[in-house]
Amino acid sequence: MKLLKFIPVLGLFALTACSSIQVSTDYDSSVNFSQFKTYAFMKSGIDDSPISDLDKKRILKAVEAELSAKGYTKSDNPQLLVNIFTESQQNVNVNTYYGGWGYRPWGWNPWMYGPGYSSVSVNTEGILYIDILKADNKELIWQGKGSGYLTSNKNKKDEKIKEFAQKILSELPQ
Template sequence: MKQLLILVIPLLIMSACGPTLKVSSDVDKQANFNAYQTFALYNPAGEQSPLSQLNRNRINNAIVAAMIAKGYTQSQDTTTADLLVNPVTIAKPGQNVTAYTNYYGYGGFYRPYFWGGGMGMASSNTTFTVDKYIDGSLIIDVVDRVRRQLLWQGVGNSQIDGPVKDPDIKIPEAVNKIMASLPRRM
């Protein structure tokens, strides 16, 4: 039993420390979502995405499933659908810089002072660590097709430090988390 705990606890800690998806959303409080019945996927920017075609398909399929679960019906025609749903992906390089200063070997917490109120001459050693990552965002816009007015927007943001493991599971989970606040059609 002890050996099992020794193996399981580090795995739980490592999985808890992975990058998390930060989600935010905004809605037009005046919009009556019950007035809308159909939706179509729409991408006015075209296929200019940092994602592979496979991942774009996973995102689109997850959006369709989430919209259907919310009570909307998919239309293939963007000229007649009530709502246009526009997924946009953004990926840009980012970095975290961490500085650690070691004063007299005591660590960064203690600072050497001379007696008598004056500050002593400290020999310090500062180390900088730079961690590079990709800052990835998925923005999902839901637009009234006739009025061309944004009704709802959901944004998911995460630090990406490698390929997504299990994209067939992780991508739909992320889309569902982003679209959780989209008003349901009654």
């Protein structure tokens, strides 16, 4: 019976462990975020982002959808400015399997046989920063950072960018 109570908890941990995006945020705790209702994108900062215009549009659309869901409206006279920037890095993973009979660094293992092999995989880790600044003095009041693996598949890229924006902005105080 105790095992049956434990299974849902185990399932919850399995679901949260599957998240491929790691998020961290920081903000000015003296700011009352509930006073802000309008925003605009900071064009000068976004234009400097070293990604394609198509990816910029995807990110801005995803950020706009999340902010709208939180009750913010886009305005020509905003209270907040939203800026994004990105980073990426290539990760090379090498996995080696030692087969064959005989002694290994960890000791004798007569059940292993055959030659060893290595596999190499390369993937791209992307980092998306979302900054929120007060529009009147351009003071940074909140920053969210999401990092995870990227894809070049167009359909999956849209989903991944939406997931980045959703997970990062879910940490925005209300």
